[in-house]
Amino acid sequence: MIEGIFGNLRVGDEYPARIIGIVNLSNASFYKNSIASSSSELEKTVLRMIQEGADGIDIGAQSTRPRQIYGGEGRVDENQELELVKEALKVTFDILSSYDEIALSVDTTRKSVAEYSLNAGVKIINDISGFKKEIEMAKSIAEFGASAVLMACKSEPGDVFEIVDILFELKKSVLIGTNAGIEKQKICIDPGIGSWEARDYKHDYSIIKNLKQFRTLESPIYVGISRKTSIGKIFYDAPPEERLYGSLGASIIALLNGAHIFRTHDVKPTLEAVRAAETIINY
Numbered sequence: 001m002i003e004g005i006f007g008n009l010r011v012g013d014e015y016p017a018r019i020i021g022i023v024n025l026s027n028a029s030f031y032k033n034s035i036a037s038s039s040s041e042l043e044k045t046v047l048r049m050i051q052e053g054a055d056g057i058d059i060g061a062q063s064t065r066p067r068q069i070y071g072g073e074g075r076v077d078e079n080q081e082l083e084l085v086k087e088a089l090k091v092t093f094d095i096l097s098s099y100d101e102i103a104l105s106v107d108t109t110r111k112s113v114a115e116y117s118l119n120a121g122v123k124i125i126n127d128i129s130g131f132k133k134e135i136e137m138a139k140s141i142a143e144f145g146a147s148a149v150l151m152a153c154k155s156e157p158g159d160v161f162e163i164v165d166i167l168f169e170l171k172k173s174v175l176i177g178t179n180a181g182i183e184k185q186k187i188c189i190d191p192g193i194g195s196w197e198a199r200d201y202k203h204d205y206s207i208i209k210n211l212k213q214f215r216t217l218e219s220p221i222y223v224g225i226s227r228k229t230s231i232g233k234i235f236y237d238a239p240p241e242e243r244l245y246g247s248l249g250a251s252i253i254a255l256l257n258g259a260h261i262f263r264t265h266d267v268k269p270t271l272e273a274v275r276a277a278e279t280i281i282n283y
Helices: 039-051 078-096 111-120 137-143 163-180 202-209 211-217 229-234 244-256 267-281
Strands: 003-006 009-012 018-024 056-060 103-107 124-127 147-151 187-190 261-264
Touching: 003 147, 003 187, 018 039, 018 103, 018 267, 039 056, 039 078, 056 078, 056 124, 078 103, 078 111, 103 111, 111 124, 111 137, 124 137, 137 147, 137 163, 147 163, 163 187, 163 202, 163 211, 202 211, 202 229, 202 244, 229 244, 244 261, 244 267, 261 267
Parallel strands: 018 056, 018 261, 056 103, 103 124, 124 147, 147 187
Antiparallel strands: 003 009
């Protein structure tokens, strides 16, 4: 039985799948409708996601869109990322003060951004490098008693392809975290769905189809399928704006194969699709 703690939420086999709304602060993000480039836009986006039923909000200031597809412009340096996150957290914490059960995570691979966020009150750090970029981040998370989402990574996000290698790198990341003092139940694993720099989009299909293999790590499974390139490829290179229904279909397959947490641009559609599936499965 898999069970974990995701910020202030219980996650795992005995709990409903959790829906986490994506808020991008970078203008370089691949899905333009997800970008909150001002405080007013951020406020509207966070409020809408909460009203649509989001269990949590994931804020990220660094775009990781595939360079081979969208180009490399738009990346931000450490100071820029930190400033964007600072401003976003002010707005978001003000909103969340009216809600008790909304988890908040910050998506970063930088220790300085993680430490600022933790000091500000964030309880979850989403590190797509799985502690492989800045290993000391794990100690910071442990000191604050926070949760972590660790994505499969060897040295750069998305640089592992086959299931056996993804599992191997995730095991290493989890070990880095627990050795630093993070409680095992506070670690979620992310197999890294996405068309990363060196990877073919077809690897996504393999990951989703074989998610059950990741149960061997005994941690809640966190997936980011929403509007990814691999979904667009199914529909003759459909752009991100036309990938919603495909994302929902793939999410149901991921649910059936053991996913516990869904990071999505589309809270209400994803929530309704997942809850309908859960209702039928549990009938």
